[in-house]
Amino acid sequence: MSWAVTSNNQTIDLAVIPVKTPAELRTEIIEQSQRGARPVAFFGQKLSSGVRLFVIMANDPRSELMASSAIFAESERSYQAISNEIPAFQLFEREFFEETGIKPEGHPWLKPVRFSHSRADQSARMADYPFFRVEGESVHEVAVGPVHAGVIEPGHFRFMCSGEKVHHLEIQLGYQHRGIEPMMADGNIWKKHKLVESITGDSAIANSLAYSSLLESAAGIEVSARATAIRTLALELERVALHMSSLGGLCADVGDLTGNTFFGATRTYVINALLDICGSRFGCGLIRPGGVNFNVDAELSAKLLKTLEMVRNRVFIIGERTFNMPGVLSRFQHTGIVDAKTAEKINMVGITARASGLKRDIRADHPFGFYRLYPAYKLTLDSGDVFARAYMRYLEAKRSLGYLIDLLSGLPPGTELITDRGSLKPDSMTVSMVEGPRGELVHVMLSGANGEVVRYKLKDPSFNNWFALALAVRGEGVSDFPICNKSFDLSYCGYDL
Amino acid sequence: MKILITVLMIIFFPFLISGMIRRVKSVWGGRKGPSLIQPFFDFSRLMKKSEVISRTVSPVFLIAPSASLAATICAAMLVPMAGKSAILSFNGDFIMFCYLLALGKFMLVVSAMDTGSSFEGMGSSREVTFSALAEPGFFIIMGSFAWISGCKSFESIFQAIYNSGPASGLLILLAIIGLFIMLLTEGGRLPVDDPETHLELTMIHEVMVLDNSGPDLGFILYGAALKVFLIASLIASLATPTGIGFVPGLIIFTAVVTAEAVFIGFLESVMARMRMTHIPQFVFMITALAIIIFFIVMMELGKAL
Known part of the structure; x- marks a missing residue:
């Protein structure tokens, strides 16, 4: 098994963490997920040239954390999305895409996550959020927020309803840009x-x-x-x-x-x-x-x-x-x-x-x-x-x-x-x-x-x-x-x- | 004198009822609660404010709150209050009463639709659905009472029903329960609607008036409180014995209306709101009670014939 094994509150040397190609890492992630591991962290670190992607997966029954990584060269701007096989990664991959601009190809729901200041695509605007649309005669949209009636934080909720029944709810967050x-x-x-x-x-x-x-x-x-x-x-x-x-x-x-x-x-x-x-x-x-x-x-x-x-x-x-x-x-x-x-x-x-x-x-x-x-x-x-x-x-x-x-x-x-x-x-x-x-x-x-x-x-x-x-x-x-x-x-x- | 007292009641009682309900809930929740006449202060504060009007609305939005309040006040003149006497009384006035209230509601609904807000559209649809379910019950009750008493106006029916036969006590009791459910429905109280909520998605009455402000909002709030008072008055008049004179009637009337306010406050403290899909069943109880009343009346009349 080529993952670096660690546990909660343990420090390991970076050198111990394997470095793979994105395709290898993808295969291993899918393998681990099928064995019951789940992702707890999935993030990129910008190197002098390219990006190193770190993945940490948890094996709960054994109290183990497993770490691995992959390096994307400057020219590599995409990889095949993991979310189609393992949906648990969908938001992690979106976050990774937003931060680094490296595109998970074939991601089913590739939408902005939080519009952070450090986002890769600075031209992305909250107003252009790609909402899912439901069409039909009796379909109506109800939009709530980002300013709410109670004293709560900003968040936009858009309901696609037919009558009183909700078909789909789309939640758009990311109004705070705290960095x-x-x-x-x-x-x-x-x-x-x-x-x-x-x-x-x-x-x-x-x-x-x-x-x-x-x-x-x-x-x-x-x-x-x-x-x-x-x-x-x-x-x-x-x-x-x-x-x-x-x-x-x-x-x-x-x-x-x-x-x-x-x-x-x-x-x-x-x-x-x-x-x-x-x-x-x-x-x-x-x-x-x-x-x-x-x-x-x-x-x-x-x-x-x-x-x-x-x-x-x-x-x-x-x-x-x-x-x-x-x-x-x-x-x-x-x-x-x-x-x-x-x-x-x-x-x-x-x-x-x-x-x-x-x-x-x-x-x-x-x-x-x-x-x-x-x-x-x-x-x-x-x-x-x-x-x-x-x-x-x-x-x-x-x-x-x-x-x-x-x-x-x-x-x-x-x-x-x-x-x-x-x-x-x-x-x-x-x-x-x-x-x-x-x-x-x-x-x-x-x-x-x-x-x-x-x-x-x-x-x-x-x-x-x-x-x-x-x-x-x-x-x-x-x-x-x-x-x-x-x-x-x-x-x-x-x-x- | 009688009319003057009735007018004063129409002006002040709605605020007092709102105040009493709030006070009961506050005390139940371990708080001291606002003054009983706080709703009146709120109303006068709103009267002094200017209005913010959306740019997308048509003149309907501007006249609707006043028209709605006017319709409700006209309806108030037909309701028998202390001593079972109304300001105005004529044959078929209960039909007029019901449709004046419906007119008031219609005005609010069109003004809510006029804003183009999806919330207000949703609220309007709920409001109209539930009050349409309450209406047949009211008419069957009044129709049965008119049949058994042989009278055709609120005043005369309410006076005659008291001595209408051996089952008159039962009839009045059933009618009071039915009217009380109508009060909860039309007044927007728990378990039908939650007047305290800030959640637009669950509101019925409140969500329709989100765009109103200033005096218009004041009119709407007073109109809603007045509607609660009117239905509460019907119950109180039914509960008052016939022919006891004006002053004892006034005392009984006041006591019953107060008791209703306290009871609503108590209900709202101990109950949870119903799921939206269960509300029609609850509202339909009015019709169920009305049909029982109708059968009792039929049986009684059958015996007399």
Whole structure:
């Protein structure tokens, strides 16, 4: 097998990664995919002449990551698309095309991804987005956004409907043009924590954890057990908070005032717990490369325990009420179904994939941090509808609260919270994956000859899952779109890097 | 004096009903909630604003809100309120009432279509579908009542129905339930429509008026609240016993309308909205109840003949 094998939070030399021709790499990718591996990163790095394409695929049952690469010479401007055989690559290939201009020939859906500043074709304009068109007498288009009625991020949704029924939904994102990846590779990588925390505001902890773990492994820094436990504590708090907000939003969207109010109020207790730990309700400033900035002392720990016991009670009461309410169930059940086969095909990740029956959870498959000592178990549901996604959030929130309460009752002792920085290993590649509230976050860093960062690649779970939303609403009533959307609760900024 | 009180009720009660529904929901959600007359403040604020008018609309859009409100106010004059007395009463006024409301709705629908927005077109189609389903029920109820009482106007029917026979209590109860469902449908309340939502794709009433602003929006909001009050008044008049005089009638009327507002607020706190495809079944319950009323009336008349 000619792939470089690595694992989560491991640094490998660039020299170990095989270099293939594009055609060879394509064959190997298809082979690996047929054996059950799935892509987690697929990106180009511009060389002095030509482009080097890196592919990282995950073998979940063996907790392995496999890396390979191919070099495109300056004159090679196209290759045969992989997406026709393995649809999981469709968005990765589009992203690669947008960034490098190397065309995947025969790609079935070659559309712009996010109109980044660094896009290869600078003449591409958002106004020229090639929308799919449905023709017919009773077909009408409903366009929503990019400016929405609620306080949410920009995104354009175009429904091709006949009457109330949606035939197809096209989602156009890319209104934010933030250019985070180039910014990450520019300047002192150790000072990028503020930037990392703003990649996705509601996953600040997950992102800063991935970033910190990545730098620690590239610089060979050991983090103390106590700091690791506090990081995991924060990550699970973030997860519970986001699940509460999604559930509240789902209740609001079906007009269930009680659920909306109580889930919303419960979320406040959770984010206030983060405020008690680090002074920020979103956990900004808590996790830094080398450890954590704030301790959880005995007094705070007791206070958090009390809060979380109360939160667990509240979640149980309001969750049982909501998921036993016929009115709510009739809206949630059999709405917006994504079956396991489709989910696997389009490479869904995270909680929404688990609601469709895919057993994918980085905490269990590629354990990191405290999950290596005290494992988290995967939960899955089969129906893949709005109900499954909502119920999954409820189950996970309860599971996370249990994990948090156990963790708080036995925080590892020690006083060392943060260790000194080191220098990055030169000519190496590091992959760090974290199971954030929405699913797997992937950070990949390539370092140069002097240990400087030459490429920093990010992948948010929303990158995988937006397409699933478009598939979920097919054949549904257009009025059910909001609950489908909320059940995925995807991030716009995670996509618009 | 009676007419003056009725006019005052028509002016202020719609705002109070909206205020009460909001207050109940706020208290249920653990909040203090806005003042009961906040909808009135909102209305006067809108009256002071200027309007933003889309360049694509025709004059229909400009006159529709006023015409719609005018039609609803005319309808208000036919509704028996305190002491079962209306401002105007004539034979067949209930038919006039129903079609005045329909005229108001028609004006809003054409103005929504006039904007050319796909949202508003969608909202209009839903609105018209659901109210078309509510209409037959209303007519069967009123027709059956007219048949059994031998009267032909709201006022006289409502007065006569109270002593119309052994089943009059049952008839009134069924009619009240039917009218209450009509109130939820026409008033755009849960579980038919969610007045609180910001999601254009699920809206029915709100989405039709997205392009309206300033006084026009104020007229539409007041008109919608007035419609809720009118149907609530029909229920309250039905619930009031006949021949108890004006002042006790006024007290009972006010109490029943208040109770309805509180009940709507309570329903909206504990219920979820229905799936769009299930709403027709719910609305059709009015007709089902109306047909039961019709059969009861037939049986009673058969006995008397």
